[in-house]
Amino acid sequence: MPKVLNERITGIKWLKNSICKMTVKSGYISKYAYPGQFVNVKCADDTGIILRRPISICNVDKDKNEFDIVFMLKGKGTRLLSRKKRGDFLDFIGPLGNGFTISARNKKVLIAGGGIGTFPLLFLLKELPHSENSCCIGFRSCDNAVLVDELSECSNDLILCTDDGSLGKKGFVTYDAEQVIKLQKPNIIYACGPHEMMKEISRLANLYGVKCQVSLEQRMGCGIGACLVCACKIRTTDKNGWKYSHVCKDGPVFLSDEVIFE
Amino acid sequence: MEGMNKYDISVKIASLKLKNPVIAASGTFGFGREYVDFIDLNRLGGISVKGLTLEPRQGNKPPRIAETPSGILNSVGLQNPGVHKFIKEEIPFLRNYKTALIVNVAGSTIDDYRKMAQILDAQDVDAIELNVSCPNVEKGCAAFGSTPSGVCEVTKAVKKYLAKPLIVKLTPNTLDITETAKAAEASGADAVSLINTLTGMAIDINTRRPVLANNYGGLSGPAVKPVALRMVHQASNAVDIPVIGMGGIMSGDDAVEFFLAGARAVMVGTANFVNPSACIDVITGINKYLERHNYKSIDDIIGKLHAT
Ligand SMILES: Cc1cc2nc3c(=O)[nH]c(=O)nc-3n(C[C@H](O)[C@H](O)[C@H](O)COP(=O)(O)OP(=O)(O)OC[C@H]3O[C@@H](n4cnc5c(N)ncnc54)[C@H](O)[C@@H]3O)c2cc1C
Ligand SMILES: Cc1cc2nc3c(=O)[nH]c(=O)nc-3n(C[C@H](O)[C@H](O)[C@H](O)COP(=O)(O)O)c2cc1C
Ligand code: FES
Numbered sequence: 259m260p261k262v263l264n265e266r267i268t269g270i271k272w273l274k275n276s277i278c279k280m281t282v283k284s285g286y287i288s289k290y291a292y293p294g295q296f297v298n299v300k301c302a303d304d305t306g307i308i309l310r311r312p313i314s315i316c317n318v319d320k321d322k323n324e325f326d327i328v329f330m331l332k333g334k335g336t337r338l339l340s341r342k343k344r345g346d347f348l349d350f351i352g353p354l355g356n357g358f359t360i361s362a363r364n365k366k367v368l369i370a371g372g373g374i375g376t377f378p379l380l381f382l383l384k385e386l387p388h389s390e391n392s393c394c395i396g397f398r399s400c401d402n403a404v405l406v407d408e409l410s411e412c413s414n415d416l417i418l419c420t421d422d423g424s425l426g427k428k429g430f431v432t433y434d435a436e437q438v439i440k441l442q443k444p445n446i447i448y449a450c451g452p453h454e455m456m457k458e459i460s461r462l463a464n465l466y467g468v469k470c471q472v473s474l475e476q477r478m479g480c481g482i483g484a485c486l487v488c489a490c491k492i493r494t495t496d497k498n499g500w501k502y503s504h505v506c507k508d509g510p511v512f513l514s515d516e517v518i519f520e
Numbered sequence: 521m522e523g524m525n526k527y528d529i530s531v532k533i534a535s536l537k538l539k540n541p542v543i544a545a546s547g548t549f550g551f552g553r554e555y556v557d558f559i560d561l562n563r564l565g566g567i568s569v570k571g572l573t574l575e576p577r578q579g580n581k582p583p584r585i586a587e588t589p590s591g592i593l594n595s596v597g598l599q600n601p602g603v604h605k606f607i608k609e610e611i612p613f614l615r616n617y618k619t620a621l622i623v624n625v626a627g628s629t630i631d632d633y634r635k636m637a638q639i640l641d642a643q644d645v646d647a648i649e650l651n652v653s654c655p656n657v658e659k660g661c662a663a664f665g666s667t668p669s670g671v672c673e674v675t676k677a678v679k680k681y682l683a684k685p686l687i688v689k690l691t692p693n694t695l696d697i698t699e700t701a702k703a704a705e706a707s708g709a710d711a712v713s714l715i716n717t718l719t720g721m722a723i724d725i726n727t728r729r730p731v732l733a734n735n736y737g738g739l740s741g742p743a744v745k746p747v748a749l750r751m752v753h754q755a756s757n758a759v760d761i762p763v764i765g766m767g768g769i770m771s772g773d774d775a776v777e778f779f780l781a782g783a784r785a786v787m788v789g790t791a792n793f794v795n796p797s798a799c800i801d802v803i804t805g806i807n808k809y810l811e812r813h814n815y816k817s818i819d820d821i822i823g824k825l826h827a828t
Contacts, residue, residue, distance in 0.1 A: 259557045262796060300794070306589040308741055308794055351796070477583045479592065480793040484554040485547070486570070486599050487585040502578050502599060507554075 260482065261286060264349045267342055268324060273404040276331040278340045279316075282348050285323040291315050293382035294357025294450075294473055294511045297327065298481035300349040302338040311335045312478050312506070314378035314450075315353065316405075328377045328404065354481050355510050358382055358448055358471055367391040368444040368468075369413070370435045370459055372451025373398065378473065379450055380405055383412040390414055392438045396431035396451075400424040432458040439466045446470065453519070460514035470514035476505040483507030491518035527810045528817035529803075531565075531784050533762045534685040534710035536647050538565040538620055538785060541818060542775065542803050545766055545789035546571055546624035546649060546689075547596065551610040552617070558796035563803065566620030568713075568787060569610065571651050573625075574632050576602035586722040586731035591743030591768075592790060593720050595734035598626055603636055607643055615644060622687065626651040630677045637678035647684055650674060650709075653691030653716035665691040665716075668703035679708035687764065690714040690755070692744075697751045698758035705759045713764035713787060714755060715748045741790040742768040749781050756782025756823060770798065772805010779806075782823040 269281035287297070298310040317326040329336050342348065360382075367389050371379045376395045383393065393413035397403040399422045410416040417434045418426030427434070432455060438444065439462060449459040450473035463470030479485035489502040490509065493516050500518055503509070531541045543566040549555060552567050561567070579599025586593045601609070603625070614621050623645045627633040633650065640648055652665030652674050664670035675688055688704040690697060692715040704712050717738025722731040730736075748767025756763040765783030769775050770791045778786050791798035806818070815821060 262558060307587065308590060308790070309585075309587050309592060310794060477585050479585050479594065480548075480554070480796075482554050482557075482796065484550040485585075485594070485793055486550075486579065486596050487582070487594055489579065489582040489584060489599070498578075502582075 259290075260351055260354050262349070262351050263287070264347050267344055267346050267348050270342070270344050273328065274401055277328065277402065277404050278331070279326055279328045280339075280342070280348070281324050281326050283324055287315065287325045287352055288318045288320050288323045291318055291325065291353035292357050293360070293385050294378055295353040295355050296378075296481075296510065297350040297352030298354055298478070299327070299339060301335040302341075305338065307335055307338065309335075309479065310351065310481060311339065312354075312481055315381055316377045317381050317384070317408075330374050330402070351481060355506055356508060358473070358511050360385060360387065362387045364445040364469075365389050366442060366444040368435065368438050368442070368447045369393040370431050370447060370449040370451065370455075371395045372431050372455045373402065375449075375451035375455070375473065376405060376409070379448070380408055380412070382448055383409060392442060392444070393417070394419075394431045394434040394438060396420065396455075397425070398422070431455065432462065435459060436462050439468060444468055447514075449473070449514075456514075456517075457519035460517060460519060463514050471511050472514045472517060473510045474505050474512060474517070475510070478506050481506045491520065492516050493518055527807055527815070528819075529806060529810070531818060533647070533687070533764065533785055536620060536685045540565040540803050540806075541779075541785035542799050542806070543568055543620070543622065543764070543785060543787045544792065544799050545787035546622075546651065548789040548792045551606070552614055555792070555796055559800050561617040561619055564619045564799055565785065565803075566622050566646070567614065568622040568624050568649050569606070569614070570600050571598050571624045571626045572600050572603045572606050572636070573598060573627060574603055574635055576600065576605065581733035583731060583733055584737075586737065588720070588722055588739065589743060591739050591741035592793075593722055593732060593737035593739050594717070595732045595737035597734065603639055607639070611644060620646045622647045622649050624649040624651050624689070630674060633674050634677050634681060637681040641682050641684055645684065647687055648678070648682060649687040649689050649713060650678060651689050651716070653689055653693070665689075665700065666694045668699045671700045671703040672707045675704050675707035675709050685710040687711045687713050689716055691716045692718050692747060692751055698754050701755040701759050701763075705761050709761060711762040711764060712755060712759065713766065715744065715751055715767045718744055718747065740767070742770060744768050745774065749777055752778055752783050753781040753825070769802060770794075772802050772807075772809055775802050775806055776809050776821065779818065779821045780823070780825045782825070784822055
């Protein structure tokens with residue numbers, strides 16, 4: 259059950275010029291959150307910015323009762339958030355959403371992440387039961403590539419690429435993902451990244467007949483399922499053929515074959 | 521909870537008695553379920569549920585929200601399960617709580633509104649709020665609300681079939697709010713609520729596209745409060761029926777401004793997105809204001825603006 263929490267920031271670390279890792283003390287989140295869930299963060303008080311910002315839970319440390327979020331500076335909200343200091347309090351709602359479903363039956367796992375979508379995959383990798391996993395991650399360039407060591411530590415095989423070739427291979431994750439699917443025949447794919455990438459991963463999953471869970475993004479208002487702004491198209495069996503579900507409450511993680519990408 | 525019993529903050533909106541004057545605004549509170557993790561719904565004066573239509577509606581394409589300075593634009597487009605599913609699934613749930621249940625209804629034709637009134641009058645609900653002001657649907661709705669004759673036509677059509685209190689929700693997207701308020705009163709409305717959202721737009725200069733897939737949306741939040749207050753003040757001076765005020769209320773102090781301007785109750789909308797216990801905080805804030813100024817009851821401040 260999500261709660262409104264106000265907890266102390268115990269660490270701030272800049273991973274890159276525009277990417278910040280924030281560690282927050284929270285027994286509640288570290289106890290109840292699972293991979294794929296997010297927190298809805300109030301970036302600042304008394305500014306013209308009223309909405310909270312959804313940020314994935316990137317990592318949980320159950321021993322220290324802490325969790326990490328990693329965020330990229332995008333606009334006003336994330337910029338204000340990045341001005342917080344160690345010792346300040348963070349006002350957030352969480353844990354929110356339906357995250358990834360993990361099953362011990364899936365022995366071979368493919369994880370695919372792109373850009374900010376790679377951040378929640380670290381928590382997922384750490385929570386996966388013993389399995390053979392390959393991880394394909396992509397960033398725009400080396401200036402945006404973060405968490406590579408951490409991800410690499412938890413995966414059997416990490417393939418890194420950048421759009422411009424400044425780090426790892428040059429190209430898109432979806433290319434590497436297809437090679438892994440063909441060679442290793444994973445039982446399941448977990449993916450999080452930009453819309454076009456999710457669309458392509460879903461197509462590949464369908465083509466090769468692999469189960470796949472995708473984490474979607476949409477602009478949000480409340481984050482708790484009340485305002486209905488975060489709509490995404492989901493297949494149905496009725497005569498209409500589809501309906502709008504809501505990313506914050508029904509997702510952000512969906513089965514790829516349910517989602518209608520437009 | 522302090523001051524809960526010390527002050528009388530109960531109000532009457534026609535025959536509808538509210539234990540306190542704070543109602544969750546339509547479209548911002550779902551059907552209440554989403555908030556039970558955060559607050560005790562029993563403490564609310566009332567809940568106005570998500571706008572309902574006769575048939576289910578899927579709503580508009582996303583993105584449906586854009587943030588603007590101190591406000592938000594939304595273009596949900598009345599996504600709702602339809603009145604029948606609401607009756608079957610949501611009324612029994614909401615009736616577990618001791619809070620007034622106000623049903624917000626919208627339609628594309630007069631006939632839609634009439635049918636909804638007939639259906640809902642027979643149900644266990646406390647009042648009907650006629651949404652003649654949703655800016656996010658192509659047909660009907662806002663078209664009725666923008667002119668006095670339109671308001672008159674819909675209000676008369678539903679009033680005939682309603683024994684329950686009828687609240688007409690007015691749009692700020694009109695020439696003269698006093699005229700639409702008076703039209704509602706003359707056509708049998710038991711109260712008016714205002715304001716619904718102001719139509720607006722946001723543009724992404726990098727993609728050169730509107731942020732909302734629907735191009736235009738409805739503006740709400742603190743950005744609209746001055747406009748809302750002015751309209752509530754004008755409307756309460758123009759009609760004798762109770763006025764329910766809303767638009768940008770984030771705190772008890774904001775609500776007090778609306779009471780002073782003449783509102784007998786308030787609705788809290790966008791604030792719920794930021795702070796799921798906003799309604800409770802507004803109630804507490806009103807009590808604190810009364811305490812600070814040694815007032816005994818909410819009646820001591822309703823419409824008690826010192827004229828200049
Ligand atoms: C479920 C979910 C998890 C996310 N996890 C992360 C994460 O772990 N790390 C990270 O860096 N980012 C994450 N994002 C994206 C992040 O929410 C946006 O980058 C952020 O809201 C931008 O806010 P801003 O004020 O800086 O940017 P602006 O562009 O100024 O924001 C304007 C408005 O658009 C919304 N918005 C802008 N971009 C996005 C986006 N991509 N998705 C949703 N809303 C957006 C903002 O919330 C705000 O309401 C996540 C998004 C979702 C939906
Ligand atoms: C996302 C959203 C959905 C809304 N849906 C409805 C609706 O279905 N029916 C209605 O009468 N008003 C609807 N409104 C308008 C609100 O009830 C209210 O009139 C308006 O938001 C102004 O108040 P606020 O500034 O406190 O939000 C909606 C507002 C928002 C933000
Ligand atoms: S953000 Fe409000 S319903 Fe999803």
